[in-house]
Amino acid sequence: MSARALSQHLCLLLQYPVVIATIFISGFGGSFQYGFSLSVMTSPSAFIKQLLNQTCVERYNLLLEEWQVSVIWSCTISIFCIGGLVGSLVVTSLNTRFGRKRCLLLNNFVAIFGAVLMVLSQTARSFEMIMVGRLVYGISAGVGILAHTRYLIECAPTKLRGMVGVSVATFVAAGKFSGQLLGIRELLGTEKNWHWLLGFNGFTALFQLLTLPFLPESPSFLLLERGDRKACETALKRLWGDKDFSKVVGEMLREKAAMQGVRDHSVLELFQNPTIRWQLLTIIATFISLQFCGINAVYFYCFDVFRAAGIDEDKLPYAALGTGLCEMLFSVVCFMMIESIGKMALLFSGCVGMCTALILLIVSLFLQNHASWMPYCSMVFIFIFIFFFSSGPAATIVPLPGEILTQPFKSAGYTLGCIINWAGLFVLGMGFPILAENIGNFCFIIFPVVCILCGLHIKCNVPETKNRTILEITAEFERMHSKASKKQSTEGDHGGITIHETKL
Structure with a gap:
């Protein structure tokens, strides 16, 4: 890879400021939350286990053994995956019914609900609220990472689709790093503030909820699924500037014709x-x-x-x-x-x-x-x-x-x-x-x-x-x-061909 080629692609990306805004706004409410949820539980684990023990003592006068705490802790970590699987199964119908952008917007309310449960768990002295919050976070992440990915790919110019697609992984990594960083004891990884650490996803969801409405819907969704060519061209102009999009729209229409009915x-x-x-x-x-x-x-x-x-x-x-x-x-x-x-x-x-x-x-x-x-x-x-x-x-x-x-x-x-x-x-x-x-x-x-x-x-x-x-x-x-397939077929018939040539 030459420095000149790298410079050309970066300059090309800078020509699309709305696409850059789309990368950041959709990223913080999409794959960032998935990455953050993967890493955030490591730092406050001792405080959460302490809450679990205190809750059982206060409610049932029962002090849990170490293996019992480990089992409940494993379930708390793994329930995030169950929620993610549920979110993955419902996101397709949500994407089709509401569109990529509106699906992301609605998903923010799910993340905020999970964050509220996390923040209130310490005050309510309820370990169950953390488990439900993890399940809700999983559902939000399952919907968010898929809707985020599809929205970005469909909003990006063909020449930049690979670069824009990589940003999904970049925000996952940024989420992991943020969970590690905010979890250190100088920031939110303390006995006093760990519940705010678990509720941080709510702030990223709120950020997207306030900013995403200013971005256009996916042009591909508008044309191929809604059949609204005018809205598609308007979205393309907002994303890619005031240019001639007849070739792009033509390619979409050919795809639409191929999938007619x-x-x-x-x-x-x-x-x-x-x-x-x-x-x-x-x-x-x-x-x-x-x-x-x-x-x-x-x-x-x-x-x-x-x-x-x-x-x-x-x-x-x-x-x-x-x-x-x-x-x-x-x-x-x-x-x-x-x-x-x-x-x-x-x-x-x-x-x-x-x-x-x-x-x-x-x-x-x-x-x-x-x-x-x-x-x-x-x-x-x-x-x-x-x-x-x-x-x-x-x-x-x-x-x-x-x-x-x-x-x-x-x-x-x-x-x-x-x-x-x-x-x-x-x-x-x-x-x-x-x-x-x-x-x-x-x-x-x-x-x-x-x-x-x-x-x-x-x-x-x-x-x-x-x-x-x-x-x-x-x-x-x-x-x-x-x-x-043709090569395999030729190799399979090779013996017969050889015999025929020998006879000739």
């Missing part, structure tokens, strides 16, 4: 349609890798690695803060360079890089007690892994269904991806600590396998999406795999 398909119909088999396999493979690439396991182990490197116990939260900061910074770097490199190239290199970093991390963890400098190697491998994750899967996978599926299948594709994501997060959250306790450092072994399998699938079966329309990408999928 075709409704939005369900997830089941997505599986049943043979014409999009490779797109379906791509969504399944990439979203599985998003959770099972090892990123959550690396975060789970980073405290042990930093502790072995000699970092004081009271400094560990600040060292972990560095991992969140790195993920956010690397995501910003990817945001700037993705249009020059290409999404599939980044995803492939990210998978290969993560696989290599994980193998080296496994070796360094195994040898950690054999050399005094080995923990520092482990720290380096953790940061290398985070770099490849931020520039690969995190940056490219979430927007992928909207880029490789035509309009009737987009909703089902996003829904399937989110179901896999939330189910994977739930399984990993419940199962990985048990796995780590029983097999130690070797619990990482499955993750390099997932990374390399996903990388090979991308390399062999998925075309580049950079600067291509949906119809062009669909045609490229057909070309790649019809060519493969």
Whole structure:
């Protein structure tokens, strides 16, 4: 990637100030809340467990044992995933009925309700309010991350779609980092203020609620689903400036003509349609890798690695803060360079890089007690892994269904991806600590396998999406795999051809 190409894409983005505003406003009420909810529970965990014990003593005169506290705590963490799965299942109908923008606006009320429960939980001395609040936050995140992604992709010019899509991952990373940062004891990670920390999502939702009404609705939604060409052209002018959009509208109309009389398909119909088999396999493979690439396991182990490197116990939260900061910074770097490199190239290199970093991390963890400098190697491998994750899967996978599926299948594709994501997060959250306790450092072994399998699938079966329309990408999928089918057919008939030529 040349500095000149990077400069050109940044200058191109600066020509669309309303698109930039859309990135920030939709991001804080969308994927930011998902990232924040993933990291925010670590810092106040001791205070929340204390509230749980106090509540049981006051109500039932019962002091919970340590294993009982652990079970309830695990349920509190995991119920977020249950809510996310529910949100993912209802967001498709909400997007279709209300539109992308209004869906995001309505979702803010859900997040604010969850925040109110969190803030009042300490005063009410109710641990149950935290659990319900986590469930509500999960529903909000399940709706928000999907509606945010689809709204951004449909508002971005084709040449900037990859760059804009990466911002979804950037705001997830920003949310994680913000949860870590606000959770330190100098800010909100105290016994007095932890409930305000848990309720912070309400402030980001309120910000979006006040600012999003000034932005236009998705032009694609207005034309393809509402059939309102005038409103579509008005939205395009607000987003992209006063230019000639006849080519863009023409492409949308061709897509509309192709889907004339075709409704939005369900997830089941997505599986049943043979014409999009490779797109379906791509969504399944990439979203599985998003959770099972090892990123959550690396975060789970980073405290042990930093502790072995000699970092004081009271400094560990600040060292972990560095991992969140790195993920956010690397995501910003990817945001700037993705249009020059290409999404599939980044995803492939990210998978290969993560696989290599994980193998080296496994070796360094195994040898950690054999050399005094080995923990520092482990720290380096953790940061290398985070770099490849931020520039690969995190940056490219979430927007992928909207880029490789035509309009009737987009909703089902996003829904399937989110179901896999939330189910994977739930399984990993419940199962990985048990796995780590029983097999130690070797619990990482499955993750390099997932990374390399996903990388090979991308390399062999998925075309580049950079600067291509949906119809062009669909045609490229057909070309790649019809060519493969013809080759297999030719190889299957090769013996008969040879005999025939010999007779001649």
